[in-house]
């Protein structure tokens with residue numbers, strides 16, 4: 165997992181079992197960095213209260229989080245990872 169800053173906003177680039185995902189760095193429950201959490205399969209787990217979020221959809225898989233995190237399409241070309249952020 166890598167954290168990148170683009171135009172003042174932080175994103176996480178995650179390699180989960182060889183698949184590359186991009187998600188917002190902040191948990192939707194409280195504004196805590198998910199970078200402090202861990203990857204479990206194709207989900208990311210928040211270190212503060214333990215909610216997991218799908219890396220594919222951003223949907224929360226456990227409480228207390230009830231809102232999704234934002235996910236972003238990625239593309240790999242010439243060993244570079246591109247994010248489509250709006």
Ligand code: FES
Nearest residue numbers: 191193194210213
């Ligand atoms: S701050 Fe992430 S689950 Fe509470």
